[in-house]
Amino acid sequence: MGAAAPARDATGFRFVADFQGRVNGASFYWRLPSGIARKDELLRAFHRALWFPDVFTFEWDALFDGLCDFSWMSDRTIILVHETLPRLPDSDLRHYLSILRDAVRWWREDEPHKLEVVFPEWERRRIERLLETSDLH
Template sequence: METTPSYDSAKVFYVRIDPSIQAAEELIRSLYYLLWLPGYFGYNWDALYDCLRDLSWVPCHKIVLVHESLPELPRDDLKIYLEILRDSVLDWIGDDGRELEVVFKEVDRAVVGSLLKN
């Protein structure tokens, strides 16, 4: 049985992505609230990427986005979302300000890998 990782809530900003999300707009709106995104947030993929590269308003050094399952988005939207997450995580590597970690279940590894290859 696969378990979700646990973190010290005093040190990690933990965000659980609702597995029932089925539309890009719903996912973006959910992330707006979950990540306390600023009021100027543009509710689109570019704005999400820009904000994931800042996160200065989040009080913790480490931010963890946990996916109990992949969002049930149309394939093109899911690919964009995964690319934004990948690029955001990679952009934070070596940065002393923040660390972004994205967690998926092992069962979703093949789908994530396939979408990020294309």
């Protein structure tokens, strides 16, 4: 019998306690580099790793658009793994998490692709708190 699936919550994110054994070979799997502290670093990392088109503008709206269109990818499931949160200022981190949440929710089951975003369990409360305050703005 296999291990239980990692928990999902209202954000649509998955939270896991242990990142060992996460690579499965059937999906596009990317671990966000650790130590990212600026918006431009974050957007450049996404642009390189996910092969966003050359017209990518390195703005938050472009990140959302890219996460909602994987037409150039052959893998059905795209898994973005965060072993830690980026060290962005809270305002940028709120915006980033909101984009991820909205992009995860955007994909329907009958779509050709599926986006999964994974965070460590120990970041759950901070993420939920940041997303609650982003919904107030």
